[in-house]
Amino acid sequence: MATTAQGKIWLAAMGMQERLKWAHEDELPPESELDQIAASGFARNKGENEPEIGALSVPIRDVSGKIAATLSAFGMLNRFDDAMAETALPKLKAAAGDLAAELRASEVRA
Structure with missing residues (x-):
């Protein structure tokens, strides 16, 4: 949880007590990294x-604004460099926005 991009997204949205249910304190990313993830909307x-x-x-956030899921892209580290991440990020955010809109629409209808 503390070393994956998806896990970092979840941890950044949690308070410390909830984080400690998932990882030991010495395994958690630094608070400054989690704050940056929460502010930027990606890990x-x-x-x-x-x-x-x-x-x-x-x-991907539900109607209440809570994280319902994450959307990720993976690749070999020697190819998944900063340029690749910069290219992929807006596309991932757009796709996550589309999925969130579908999720919120289905929640409202239910």
Whole structure:
């Protein structure tokens, strides 16, 4: 949870007590990193979880604004460089926005 892009998204949305249910305090990313993830709306993994695998993740939020799921792109770290992440991020955010709109519409209808 503390080393994946998706996990970092979830952890950034939690308070400390909830985070500690998922990871030991010494395993958590620094508070400053989690604050930056929460503010920017994305998280990145540069091989922390699996050597040579990079990932970029964005949240999909429900009607209440809570994270319902994440949307991610993965790739070999030597190809998933900063330029690739910069290219993929707006597309991931747009796709997550579309999925969130569908989710909210289905929640409202239910």
